[in-house]
Amino acid sequence: MRRRPGPSARLKLALSYAGFLAVAGALLLAVVWGYLLRYVPDSPQGLLGVSPNRYLLVRTFFPAAAVAMAFLLVFGLVGGWVLAGRMLAPLTRITAAARTAGGGSLSHRIRMEGRDDEFRELADTFDTMLGQLESHVAEQQRFAANASHELRTPLAISRTLLDVARRDPGRDRDEVLARLQAVNSRAIDLTEALLLLSRSDRGNFAREDVDLSLVAEEAAETLLPLAEQRGVTLDVTGGATPTSGSAELLLRMVTNLVQNAVVHNLPAGGTVTVHTGPEGGASVLRVENTGPDLPPDLVPTLTEPFQRGTERVRTGEHAGVGLGLAIVHGVVRAHAGTLTLVPRPAGGLVATVRLPPGPAGVHPPGAGAAPP
Numbered sequence: 001m002r003r004r005p006g007p008s009a010r011l012k013l014a015l016s017y018a019g020f021l022a023v024a025g026a027l028l029l030a031v032v033w034g035y036l037l038r039y040v041p042d043s044p045q046g047l048l049g050v051s052p053n054r055y056l057l058v059r060t061f062f063p064a065a066a067v068a069m070a071f072l073l074v075f076g077l078v079g080g081w082v083l084a085g086r087m088l089a090p091l092t093r094i095t096a097a098a099r100t101a102g103g104g105s106l107s108h109r110i111r112m113e114g115r116d117d118e119f120r121e122l123a124d125t126f127d128t129m130l131g132q133l134e135s136h137v138a139e140q141q142r143f144a145a146n147a148s149h150e151l152r153t154p155l156a157i158s159r160t161l162l163d164v165a166r167r168d169p170g171r172d173r174d175e176v177l178a179r180l181q182a183v184n185s186r187a188i189d190l191t192e193a194l195l196l197l198s199r200s201d202r203g204n205f206a207r208e209d210v211d212l213s214l215v216a217e218e219a220a221e222t223l224l225p226l227a228e229q230r231g232v233t234l235d236v237t238g239g240a241t242p243t244s245g246s247a248e249l250l251l252r253m254v255t256n257l258v259q260n261a262v263v264h265n266l267p268a269g270g271t272v273t274v275h276t277g278p279e280g281g282a283s284v285l286r287v288e289n290t291g292p293d294l295p296p297d298l299v300p301t302l303t304e305p306f307q308r309g310t311e312r313v314r315t316g317e318h319a320g321v322g323l324g325l326a327i328v329h330g331v332v333r334a335h336a337g338t339l340t341l342v343p344r345p346a347g348g349l350v351a352t353v354r355l356p357p358g359p360a361g362v363h364p365p366g367a368g369a370a371p372p
Helices: 009-035 054-102 118-167 173-202 212-229 247-263 324-334
Strands: 208-211 232-238 242-245 270-279 282-289 338-343 349-355
Touching (some): 009 054, 212 232, 212 247, 242 247, 247 324, 247 349, 324 338, 324 349
Parallel strands (some): 232 270
Antiparallel strands (some): 282 349, 338 349
16 A cells, blocks of 8 residues: 655654653743742842842843753654664564565564563564464465365376277277266365365354254264265264254264264274263264274374375275365364364274354254265
8 A cells, every 4th residue: 555655653752752851841941930930029139139130030040941941852852763763673673574474475483582562462473473374375385286186186087088088999988988977076076075165264154053963963874874884883972962053064074074983994893983962161072983093193184185194095985085174174163163183092083073052952954965
């Protein structure tokens, strides 16, 4: 934004200091005149016939007072300029850091030393904002790169299949069409997941009262055939857990958690337990599953987009696109909640979602939400 040039804050403060001293000096002179000089008689003998009269005192006092006033004015300007410079020095560093950040360098930090005051609090807040902004930009860059890679893969496979079919007209047409359909379906699933992740991050959805226990039962019913197919026991426990939000997004959140727990489980004899209930003033959903051991340093990265973890790439009917837990994290964040992932000592994962509580007596969410 272009603005007309004006006096600096340092000059304004210096003028303010000098003006304050000048006003204080003028008031002091007024007090001296009002309470001292006006009681001195203006006769030739002066006070009691021995003291100087008012005329002599005025002739002697006011030139010296004028010199003192001029000195106060100059001293106020010089001293105010120096003091304002010292006071505004932290603000100058903050401005320089803001210009550096505006130029694209988000790694710069102010790290202002000294005792706590308003400027240092502002500098610390600015450093925190830069750190969060740098992390967000880096996350978006990784997301864009990974999304491009994931979207390029099915397109490259489709082009290869078409090139093979063009070079070999005698190839089984049904086989080529079936493979193209599978690749196209994966690309569509990935695109829909990206759109859902973007929608949850924006948080622009209508809110309604939702019972997480009913959502959990609906998600478990949808995924029960998959659990039976993989030999996984799926249990839902707990009572009414009211909250507020988008029923569709919350259903997708629970479905993704349960599907993740079913797919990343033991080859046989695994279990998945979904529990809902109020805890500590929050509406809590907990999904616990058996499975292979997870390194502790891997768990925090599972909510990053396209992060499948070591030996977690799925194949078969439910091959994932690496956005399941990223969508869960986005939905939870859009609902002002928290998501905690903790590896089980015996293997597997415990995912805990805490959401703000809602009013009691919530009706079940509307049917028709599509599973992932």
